[in-house]
Amino acid sequence: MMTPTLMKAAVPAPVKAFMCAPTPAPVIGAYTVFAAIAFAVYQFVAGRQYSSVITMSAIVQCLGLTFLCIQVFSSRSAAGISASSLMLDACAIAFRLSSTTWLNGYLPVDKSGDHVYQIVDGISLALILVLLYRVLVVHRSTYHADEDSMSIRPMVMMSLVLAALLHGNMDASPLFDTLWMTGLFCGVVAVLPHFWLIVQTGGQVDPMTCHYIAAMALSRVLSGLFMWEARYDIKCKPWITGVEHAIIVILIAHAAHLLLLADFACHYGSALIRKGFNEPVQMTNDMHWI
Secondary structure, three states, X not given: OOOHHHHOOOOOHHHHHHXXXXXXXXXXXXXXXXXXXXXXXXXXXXXXXXXXXXXXXXXXXXXXXXXXXXXXXXXXXXXXXXXXXXXXXXXXXHHHHHHHOOOOXXXXXXXXXXOHHHHHHHHHHHHHHHHHHHHHHHOHHHOOOOXXXXXXXXXXXXXXXXXXXXXXOOOOOHHHHHHHHHHHHHHHHOHHHHHHHHHHOOOEEOHHHHHHHHHHHHHHHHHHHHHHHOOOOOOOOOXXXXXXXXXXXXXXXXXXXXXXXXXXXXXXXXXXXXXXXXXXEEOOHHHHHO
């Protein structure tokens, strides 16, 4: 039997705050539902095959977008949400779907690559379109249009140019290999407009936005694990004999995305431990590099 002294053992203040902080029901519900979906896909569809990690990546991205939907619908406001960032995410998914809906080059080899992976990406794209409608039309008066001023056209064009030069040949089609790689690059730079908006509006980030950015980071980690495992299978027409530049570029893109998120991750982790799931994160001016 525990002694009273042991039961009253000192608990570090940050841990106590985390344990006592309330977690909103929609957040618990979203995590629970998506965890159940991920488990079911891994167990019953993918047959526990490692390649399903890329499908898990798509599921986590969909979870992140769900958090943004919770934010917009519960607050009836578009404050703190970057339409430019959402547009880049939409481009990334659309370019990816142009390949994965009918070509097998960048799909998981397990059965989740037959339909589940594409369906989840399609749902994510639909959620983005809903969010854009709410931000740009329904809640236009609360949208920080002047602060969300980072232009995305140069990013998309540069992504397309680089993809045309550096794409692989997994789809055996220069066009669709280029489009898939363009989607990868657009996904990497999609965080920049959101961070720019955060800086321009004082550095405070809504809790649901925090969950969204954290989910996007986890999604990129899972995608990177898949690409690392497939590094010997992804081929290209090399510019330099013996150098498979496509997989090098793919892994660098994943690393760059995580590097862009590193500063946010530090603040998010600290706030999560100190305040729990339901408090905003205050970013500092350390993000001046954006």
